[in-house]
Amino acid sequence: MTGTSPHTAPRWAIWLPLALFLAFVVLVLIGLLRPADRNVTSALVGKPMPAFNLPPALPARPGLDSKILANGKPHLVNIFASWCVPCRVEAPQLGVLAARGVPIEGISVRDSTENLQAFLEENGDPFQRIGADDDGKVQLALGSSGVPETYVVDGKGTIIYQHIGEIRPEHVEMLLEKLKEASR
Amino acid sequence: MRNLAAAISTIVLLVVAPVASAQEEQSTAPYAYRQLDDEKAERKAQDLMESLRCLQCQGQSIADSDAPIAGSMRSLVRERIAAGEKPEEIRSWLIERYGDYVSYAPRVTGLTWPLFAVPGFLLLLAFLLLRRRFAGPGRGDRS
Numbered sequence: 001m002t003g004t005s006p007h008t009a010p011r012w013a014i015w016l017p018l019a020l021f022l023a024f025v026v027l028v029l030i031g032l033l034r035p036a037d038r039n040v041t042s043a044l045v046g047k048p049m050p051a052f053n054l055p056p057a058l059p060a061r062p063g064l065d066s067k068i069l070a071n072g073k074p075h076l077v078n079i080f081a082s083w084c085v086p087c088r089v090e091a092p093q094l095g096v097l098a099a100r101g102v103p104i105e106g107i108s109v110r111d112s113t114e115n116l117q118a119f120l121e122e123n124g125d126p127f128q129r130i131g132a133d134d135d136g137k138v139q140l141a142l143g144s145s146g147v148p149e150t151y152v153v154d155g156k157g158t159i160i161y162q163h164i165g166e167i168r169p170e171h172v173e174m175l176l177e178k179l180k181e182a183s184r
Numbered sequence: 185m186r187n188l189a190a191a192i193s194t195i196v197l198l199v200v201a202p203v204a205s206a207q208e209e210q211s212t213a214p215y216a217y218r219q220l221d222d223e224k225a226e227r228k229a230q231d232l233m234e235s236l237r238c239l240q241c242q243g244q245s246i247a248d249s250d251a252p253i254a255g256s257m258r259s260l261v262r263e264r265i266a267a268g269e270k271p272e273e274i275r276s277w278l279i280e281r282y283g284d285y286v287s288y289a290p291r292v293t294g295l296t297w298p299l300f301a302v303p304g305f306l307l308l309l310a311f312l313l314l315r316r317r318f319a320g321p322g323r324g325d326r327s
Contacts, residue, residue, distance in 0.1 A: 038242060040239050040242075040282055040283070040285055040286070041283070042281060042282070043279075043280060043281055043282060043283045044280075044281060110210075110211060110212060110252055110256075134212055134213075135211065135212055135213035135214070135216075135256055135259060136211060136213060136252065136253060136255075136256030137213070137256065137259075137260060139253070139256070140253075140256060140257060140260055140278075140281070141281070142281070143281030143282050145239035145240065145253065145282065146239065146240060146253065
């Protein structure tokens, strides 16, 4: 192939590299200004709660058996730990939810009885049951990637919703709404 | 002498106390920081751990990460390998819970098939273009 090709390129083609470059810049800007959501959501939403049976985390409180979640009433399952700072932030909101009659079950991850006791004395104790997930295995079984996380479970034991991160005051009504949906 | 002892105990407390309180977060799962005794099984577990994503420090594999949840995941992998489970079964178990994101080994799905198809397509395209270029005069080249 020597010389020019039989067809000369149309005039607008000279702008093509610049247009491609600008498109690339726009793509980068979108990525910078609107970073992707890095939360790893559980793929179990809409599916039944995996079966587990956790021993009591406190001597005077029952542990958590997943069977209790299918007792016909919707529950909140809160995954927390005394060493987790956002868990302190969400404690008042859990208190509000408990005061409004929501059954809240706790799963304490990689915790010790003394620390847990001190945490509950300091931040309030909304839990009906607390299961001790000392090696974090139940957390993995639930598809949870951190603390705190809160699952809305309906009366048949199906996971309806997963809330990642701390429950802030503005989330309380939304969670009550999800619980109402779950009781239908 | 007494002052010295007090000073030393203060220093010891200052150094040890934060470590002790931070330790609570570390995974207490049995095989988080312990290899399997069976060398072959450990190698299998290691291979799998290197291709699973830590959910907390997301750029790292669970073999590289020191996050507590990665410790729990390592222990889960090793215990299941030791119990005779196949690595791919464990990977599927985790994908069932966390989605494809947890695995560094992409699967062919309705969404990912172009990843696997595009290289083949490009090779084919290159082959066709080059064939035209290297073809004898009178076939591809009209000048």
